[in-house]
Amino acid sequence: MIAPNPDQKFLVRVKRQDGESQPAYWQEFEVPVRPSQNVISVLQYIAANPTTTDGKDVEPVVWDAGCLEEVCGACTMVINGRARQSCSALVPELLAEANGGPITLEPMTKFPVVRDLFVDRQRMFDNLIKVKGWVPIDGTHSLGAGPTESPEKQEERYAISRCMTCGCCLEACPQFTKDNDFLGAQAIAQAYYFNEHETGKKLKKERLDVLMGPGGVSDCGNAQNCVQVCPKEIPLTEAIGKAGRQLTVHAVKKFFTGS
Ligand code: SF4
Ligand code: SF4
Ligand code: FES
Incomplete structure (x- = not known):
């Protein structure tokens, strides 16, 4: 397997919302390519580096997760337009289906938004x-x-x-x-x-x-x-x-x- 280039970066667009009755808005982040990267590790990177591509320091993105092995369902969100688990959604596959990016992350639409990507199931x-x-x-x-x-x-x-x-x-x-x-x-x-x-x-x-x-x-x-x-x-x-x-x-x- 070819090791990912540590200087390579990709874009992630996150749909954010402060609560169910609040307006939604998008923010874009640049994330470095890492080996064995899934969406949870992307979100962890953003939590540690919450600066958008236009240089604004923002609140870290909120999401939910539990088992990290596709068993609890807590990390489910809409990734590149399809609902799936962020712990088992792998970055190389997501970039391939998005023609190199950006990868889009949105909360599920059928449940009330608690905050950002975290919904109340x-x-x-x-x-x-x-x-x-x-x-x-x-x-x-x-x-x-x-x-x-x-x-x-x-x-x-x-x-x-x-x-x-x-x-x-x-x-x-x-x-x-x-x-x-x-x-x-x-x-x-x-x-x-x-x-x-x-x-x-x-x-x-x-x-x-x-x-x-x-x-x-x-x-x-x-x-x-x-x-x-x-x-x-x-x-x-x-x-x-x-x-x-x-x-x-x-x-x-x-x-x-x-x-
Ligand atoms: S898609 Fe529906 S039936 Fe399938 S695991 Fe999730 S909640 Fe259960
Ligand atoms: S309408 Fe029935 S068959 Fe269709 S998606 Fe809903 S539950 Fe499934
Ligand atoms: S964290 Fe449990 S399914 Fe992803």
Whole structure:
């Protein structure tokens, strides 16, 4: 591998905002090329050298991060126009797709901006509470072995379990907006995941009642953007389709039995 030239520099444009109700503005920074550089290391450089290309000393850019290995989703932002994780977005690839630069960094647009590139993803966690995204376990004492699950079912659920609540699927979804109550692909897929869990299915009816209500599965327009952008390659549209079939059965049962 050819070592990067330490004198080489590239430009980074950052969309900044002091808070959700504040106006957004752009600033440009020059950053030296370093080996194994990702967007987090670019932001660390800017934090240590917060001077724009027109010579102004500014407040360091604010962003969020946790695991630094594409597991927590906290560092997700819109990079060169596409929502992705800044810890796994590598500078050489970003420069190649931007024809040498500048690399653009923006906050996701579907969540309130806390500051600069840091957004509040709380709606996703609230939606997980709405769809009861957990396995109900009564008490902390040993309950013995749980029900068995087929390898095929484990494999199907494993794919969905990789969700890191990053928000890329919601950023890309035309139906998910800041001012509506659509649950979005992430929460619907998780509801399906827990409905298919042998113990989790104890709450299946309650989850399906939520998915049948406002903001539920019927609000999905099947645009399929979500499945194309999910960094964990979760089969989101398949999960939404299967949740939709569970809903149909649930609705028919409800019609005849009232529960
Ligand atoms: S299929 Fe389309 S409308 Fe439905 S959740 Fe995915 S992106 Fe949104
Ligand atoms: S489903 Fe995929 S894109 Fe959506 S929040 Fe989970 S990991 Fe991110
Ligand atoms: S810091 Fe956790 S996904 Fe990037």
